[in-house]
Amino acid sequence: MKKITGGVTAPKGFTAAGIHCGIRNNQTKKDLALLYSEVPCNAAAVYTQNKVYGAPITVTKANIADGMAQAMICNSGNANTCNADGVEKAEMMCEMTAKALGISPKDIIVASTGVIGMTLNIEPIASGIPKLAPILSKEGHADAVEAIMTTDTKPKEEAYEIEIGGKTVSIGAMAKGSGMIHPNMATMLGFLTTDCAITTPMLQKALKLAVDDTFNMVSVDGDTSTNDMVSIMANGLAENPVIDSEGADFDAFLLVVKEICTSMAKKIAGDGEGATKLVECSVHHAPDTKLAKAISKSIITSSLTKAAMFGADANWGRILCAIGYTEGDFAVDTISVTISSPKGEILVCEKGAGVPFDEDKAKEILLQEEIHIDVDMQQGDGEATAWGCDLTYDYVKINGDYRT
Amino acid sequence: MKKITGGVTAPKGFTAAGIHCGIRNNQTKKDLALLYSEVPCNAAAVYTQNKVYGAPITVTKANIADGMAQAMICNSGNANTCNADGVEKAEMMCEMTAKALGISPKDIIVASTGVIGMTLNIEPIASGIPKLAPILSKEGHADAVEAIMTTDTKPKEEAYEIEIGGKTVSIGAMAKGSGMIHPNMATMLGFLTTDCAITTPMLQKALKLAVDDTFNMVSVDGDTSTNDMVSIMANGLAENPVIDSEGADFDAFLLVVKEICTSMAKKIAGDGEGATKLVECSVHHAPDTKLAKAISKSIITSSLTKAAMFGADANWGRILCAIGYTEGDFAVDTISVTISSPKGEILVCEKGAGVPFDEDKAKEILLQEEIHIDVDMQQGDGEATAWGCDLTYDYVKINGDYRT
DSSP states (O other): OEEESOGGGOSTTEEEEEEOOSSSSOTTSOOEEEEEEEEEEEEEEEEOOOSSOOHHHHHHHHHTTTSEEEEEEEEEEEOOOSOTTHHHHHHHHHHHHHHHHTSOGGGEEEEEEEESSSOOOHHHHHHHHHHHGGGOBGGGHHHHHHHTOSSOSSOEEEEEEEEETTEEEEEEEEEEOOSSOSSSOOOOEEEEEEOOOBOHHHHHHHHHHHHHHTGGGBOSSSOOOSSOEEEEEEOOTTOOOOBOSSSHHHHHHHHHHHHHHHHHHHHHHHTOTTOSOEEEEEEEEESSHHHHHHHHHHHHHOHHHHHHHHTTOOOHHHHHHHHHTSSSOOOSTTOEEEEEETTEEEEEEETTEEOOOOHHHHHHHHTSSEEEEEEEOOSSSEEEEEEEEOOOHHHHHHHHSOOO | OEEESOGGGSSTTEEEEEEOOSSSSOTTSOOEEEEEEEEEEEEEEEEOOOSSOOHHHHHHHHHGGGSEEEEEEEEEEEOOOSOTTHHHHHHHHHHHHHHHHTSOGGGEEEEEEEESSSOOOHHHHHHHHHHHGGGOBSTTHHHHHHHTOSSOSSOEEEEEEEEETTEEEEEEEEEEOOSSOSSSOOOOEEEEEEOOOBOHHHHHHHHHHHHHHTGGGBOSSSOOOSSOEEEEEEOOTTOOOOBOSSSHHHHHHHHHHHHHHHHHHHHHHHTOTTOSOEEEEEEEEESSHHHHHHHHHHHHHOHHHHHHHHTTOOOHHHHHHHHHTSSSOOOSTTOEEEEEETTEEEEEEETTEEOOOOHHHHHHHHTSSEEEEEEEOOSSSEEEEEEEEOOOHHHHHHHHSOOO
16 A cells, blocks of 8 residues: 555546635635546445434435446535525536536535535535636646635645556545534535445445544544535546455455545544644453444543643543443453553553553653553453544634634 | 522531541642431432442442431542542541441441542541531531532532421532533532431432432533432431322422422533533423433533533524434424523524524623523423533633643
């Protein structure tokens, strides 16, 4: 597996573009992204579990029910959620995009992120789409990833190359976070592209498996957004033998999908609203994987643990507390907790009780930008990792400010 | 039902005291409380569901297994949790208290609140208890309630009088919050006293029913503490006909227990760490009570909703989002949301979608110290109310500061 440049346009046949069309008032912020494959793609997606969900989710689900897509249109600045005319507007976005590209509206993935409950102004999108189509390019990935950002402070993209069946297969991704976002809420979005030849069912399987261990293990503030979606389009231009069942090729493909999703997940967590640091929590030797996942997520979601991370405080009692209130059947008196960063590692709790440790050393470790919390339960072979961030003044500021 | 003064010593036969014994360095902060009944009491308690729980919980559970207690000793400043010698120390506290009062150590309720994972220094408690016993008095409730406070900014106590079986029955309570507390975590504690004559099973039943609708409907930060406990002691001195089954007398008693627990719950929520306002959320016409409870708690626990309350932002999308990610089976397209305070009320969402409203009026409503969110689901007769507070810079400050 080799990291390459190019983001979502790294795989053969994909082009992208991003512009400011006018949904946002700030003319320096791009707000409309287009992603296109020169040939039809097998497509798969996973969606938010929130019962309140955006109109673009309704429309995308319908459009890729046949397992196919060829383009993706995404605006930022308005989530098109909780609007009476939301589905109609999302369908209009597909029709406009299809017309500009000369393809079917049913082959479009549509996404929106931004304010909810505010009617989507279709005018800027209607005038923007015809401008986007002619400027689609291999270099456009950088503009596209900018256009899907909301409170993100950094663009999030990545690409990898692997060998499958003697052919070089590429996979690219772009994503956005970063919490439910000012002013109302928004969305975690991930768009993956690949030139791998793979059937839709296997594509869906790979995406689901990867997302469960990556995007679904991220929490910025415990609030499940209404518009979350991760999609993948596979156009087959790598000409590898089609992956149509499990086996070595599928495993290789899954590995790279997981790798790119892990990278996106970490970028989203580390760029959480107001965050000053990424917190990675791994649970080892849990009774089973499900509990390992639940416990690692419980820790990175705990407001008190997050505030302690902000304060660089090795406050292991809060970690143990968050373990203790996780639902499930497990013992606490075998648990040890280690905290580490590039500055070193330190054992803070053993057999469920505190051990003496050097507070100055702990503080030095916790002042870094990427912190690891390792929990060893010594009760089985369940393993999981979750990613979060610290809780800061800026989180409160970003989310407490009056909408303007 | 009549509100009276006197807190936990309002009922006949109860006395209390509180002093600074030296667990805390700050000599102006009382840190040891004693509560005593001149005759043995029927006793009941409910405890944290966290699998990591304090040694005092272990000891109290054992002591009141026979349904009896006569005194309560509580220190603040150290939670005596996650300590290898915790149970031993908690038992020592009971023995010392019993000796000072001339009763059995098995008739003591013991509680601790403060730092976890730090060995409890028994010396100040050993020297404090013999000082406390001689100064027990009717006026002592005010010192006792101060002594159990940690980051609480206000003492929390209340007392009521009712008629049961032709006799005047009193009930008193003191409680503390207010989140899991600096520097590690702490505890929600509630201590109720009554001179009502009631059997232990009926006392336990009344407490459980009341706590489920009150203390258990409070969330300051979603973190379930390790030391939470609510206890009640009933000494029978009111000489009412003993309540030994359900009926009119039990209903009257339950009503006043619920009232006093509601009052304590609201005081704890409103005095949550860093809070500037109390947020009360009522869900009406839910499919059932369980869902009504889950949804109201989901709303008051949502970090984004809490931050919006801090910013006086009528950000109903976050409320709908928190409803949507509540587990359970319900529709969202019939839901309306109203926000109110002493400054008025305003409908912000109807049939699951936004309605136009006056933002200035909404802001005026939300700038008050007590905010009500009413959610009408129009799907059944489930009703519930939960209490929380806003998420503020001070919450982050209190919990992010390095332990000193």
